[in-house]
Amino acid sequence: MSSDITLFVNPTAGRGRGAHAAQPAADALRAAGHSVRTVLGLDAADALRRAREAVADGTGALVAVGGDGMVSLALQAVAGTTTPLGVIAVGTGNDFARSLGLPVRAPAAAARLTAALLRDDAARTVDLGRVTTPAGPRWYGTVLASGFDSRVNDRGNRMRIPAGRFKYDLAILAELAAFRAVPYRLVLDGLAVETDATLVAVGNGTSYGGGMRICADARTDDGLLDVTVVGAVGRATLLKVFPRVYRGTHLDHPAVTTYRVRTVTLDAPATTGYADGEPLGPLPLTAECVPGALRVLAPGTAPS
Incomplete structure (x- = not known):
């Protein structure tokens, strides 16, 4: 080397x-x-x-x-x-x-x-997600976000002040005021699922947003993507469940459904996809797990 x-x-x-x-x-x-x-x-x-x-x-x-x-x-x-x-x-x-x-x-x-x-x-060998976009394929390491969380990103990116994470806290509050679930069509390893959802996140890694463990059980070495679907819930339920995301305990809430797949296509109206916090463009988008796509200089055992 x-x-x-x-x-x-x-x-x-x-x-x-x-x-x-x-x-x-x-x-x-x-x-x-x-x-x-x-x-x-x-x-x-x-x-x-x-x-x-x-x-x-x-x-x-x-x-x-x-x-x-x-x-x-x-x-x-x-x-x-x-x-x-x-x-x-x-x-x-x-x-x-x-x-x-x-x-x-x-x-x-x-x-x-x-x-x-x-x-x-x-160096360790880990998986990556790869998204098919109109501009070509894009790799990601953490989470592909869509729905409420991507709308927060959209709003936060438009805000000039304040700086840092506080900007996104304000964006969350603003999006809650206009909050609504949207109809999704998911294709999970070929199986079509139609559902109204608050958000759908596709994790190669566990977290986004500085420690929100939206796909808490995801692993970067299993050849699969973890899909977290938060169903159509009201504002009060969302506010109650949201703090649990930092611990990953939201996954056992009855409004939350999870899948583990090799490929997933997300489609929902007027919804942007973000991966690793970066905009990908509007849905529909297809993500796949590519096993062993990255050699990374990291310890042999990641935290659970």
Whole structure:
């Protein structure tokens, strides 16, 4: 494996934490004997082009410095290749890092762990989700969201203030005021299911939104996607059940149905899909699990 490592940096992640994290991460990797180059990019498309060039040139690892959005971009460069992905998680949510038992908002510690795993050639192989979109296939590592949660994302993305997670808390309150279930058509490994639902989430990983364990039983190494369907519930029930999402105990509520599938197609009117917090476009969308699609620099045992 090449000792040349590429840092893939989002300087704006976590309200500037990405820029501050790049230096201690680079220092820790250099101290372990690696040659480190940094990729920024003029915009997301340019950054992805540069990351793909680094992978094609044989970099020993692509190390994403930022949050889940930066990890999502990195996945588009390394998925399906032999190049391992490292993660220095300094964003707002960091759900991908949490699902793999990686340090969060501790860039030097994360870089030292990355260096140790590189030294021992100890990258893990994990599954990824792959979504078919009009713009082409897109990989994701955590959760594909649709319904109430994607509407919260839509609204939050339109809001200029406040910053950080508080913006999405306000977006949740605003969406509750206009809350309604929508008719879904799901195709689960070929089986069609029609239902009114508040939201449908498709998890390769367990959580989104900074620790909301919407697909709490999902595993990144079982070759399957976990589908969580929250049925047509009222505002009062949604407000009562919502706090349980952080513990994953919402799955036993009678309004919640779960499936475990290899492929799923989601269709619902006027609904956007998001994966790893990034917009995919309007439904319908089809997601599939691709076993072993990613080599990732993470401990051998993820948290339950």
